[in-house]
Amino acid sequence: MCYQWTVSVPHRVAILVYDGVTLLDVAGPAEVFKEANRFGADYRITLVSPGGADVTSNLGVRVAVDGAVSAEPAIGTFLVPGSDRYPRARVPGELADAARRPAAAAGRVASVCTGAFVLAAAGLLDGKRATTHWKVTHELATRCPACRVEPDAIYVRDGSTYTSAGVTAGIDLSLALVEEDHGPALARDVARSLVVYMQRAGGQSQFSAPLQGPPPRSPALRRITDLVTGDPRADHSLAALAGHLNMSTRHLTRLFRDELSTTPARYVENIRFDMARALLDQGHNATQAAAQAGFPSYESLRRVFTRKLSLSPAAYQRRFGTTRRHQSVSEKPAPERFL
Template sequence: MGGIVPPASRRGRRPLVVVAFDGVQLLDVTGPVEVFTTAGRYGADYDVRVVSPSGAGVLTSSGLEIGVHGPPSGLPHRIGTLLVPGRSDWRSAVADTDLVELVARLALRAERVASVCAGAFVLAEAGLLDGRRAATHWELARQLAAAYPQVRVEADPVFVRDGHLITSAGVTAGIDLSLALVEEDWGADVARSVARQLVVFMARPGGQAQFSARLTPGRPRHAAVRRVMDHVTADPAADHTLGSLADTGGVSTRHLERLFRGEVGMTPGQYVESVRVEAAQWLLEAGTSTVEEVAQQAGFGSSESLRRVFQHTLGVSPTLYRARFRSTDGSRHIAAGT
């Protein structure tokens, strides 16, 4: 998209409105604002406005108070982009009728509507996500799906676009979303310049799965399923065939598959793989074994099998995963690249 002149509807200075409110996550607000204002240094022309329902400053989740540009009444009738950040206590956010009603009204005036992290709950409460695909923080995906069954929640993508509505994953994913919008509006060259200035990925490799805990199913009710799960997690590298797992549970293979689908939401084989992925992640983060050794210890047999599963499940190779999560010591990464 580099060098392409954006359409007039995007090039004008229609406000890009960020709705702040008490309890909002600070980075949900400041991350996107920093992207859009930095884009102005490279030729973009955003009129960024932070507003709150009352027009007063708000107390963020970190305890830091931030000011706003004013009340929503001071906005022009037409809005370019409406961005709704989130609050970890999303139930308090959706219970705030002034906030939800404000978002619903402003959405009618906006060319596009976006949310960051738990901001998707506010959009859903306002009825804006009915029948649409949506993303949120990986820890909240099941809660969003349960609270708003009419929303088609996707747990892994960093952000999801459905028509003029764009929803993103947790916290820093608001930066990914904002960079994508800058690219859409002003081209790849501008977005790339902003990414370089802020020292962030132009496009984050992989999805949310690489950050989430893989073993999220609740404790099952059936004793056979509990026995099998405990058996697998105790020794991920063992030869866990369907038949051996059924013997461990004391049920038939067919019944075990039915129980797992009903209580865990996956097949026994999928559960075994998820445990092995979790084990491999832990071993890679520890950084004391080679990738081949990790593959053997986690039950994948070979580094090639481990690589295929990681690419399919997490969107990254084992080597890249280890480099990304093993340490925050910058000197180690610099040395590895020399």
């Protein structure tokens, strides 16, 4: 294989590791930068810890470090991986300080998954847009009211600060950083070599669990939500829902807004969408899923899927319906699979 080499200057990538760090959050981005070096980049990857001591990852694997973060000179990219411990617990002051000090001088700062909680604790997300794993975006918004959390993004750039979604999204982010440094051609070579998407379609919603949340406090609203979830195919127009409670449509709309931060129509759509997605996961075709979930037609289901996931129902089912490929020798791979 012939590679087209490019002229590059050294770029130091410092990855902050600590006890409990998610190993894939460290290894995934490091692999992208290392692979980029094969195509002409010059990333110098170092692992640093708050005090310079080796750490133990979430898998119990010991991670040897190159030194203390305070001793690391001229950082081009400062990367903070995540940990299952945070968001469950507060980020220790020592760890927040270890992120804050080098970030001030680094060319850019990035986090993988729940590493955003470390950046938030260090005050590095104040006034910025950010994301993290879809399961804990609400917790990040609560912990960091000064930042604007974007729950569906695979990664977010705000100035020189980058945050990414769960686990493997660190690979997406790292590819974007490589593209920023060396252009799309080199980044595409790296993506092909690692057999990953250059840019995956859709946002985090395609990977998230169905709609979940605490029941409404209001007994009247709880009755309505139970009605919708119990039979998504029924007539759940605003007038019909309000009629069940002998309530004005305006008052019902206010209840939904105040307690669920949505509208009755959007709530019904979300319930139907979740049911349709579950039916697709079970192997039903898109037309069957649309009918059973209460959508008036396949086209209406397709519009909702495209708006929420940037995927058609058929594309979603191909991607998530099975891990087995029933593909003949003569059949070509789907065009979105490789770049």
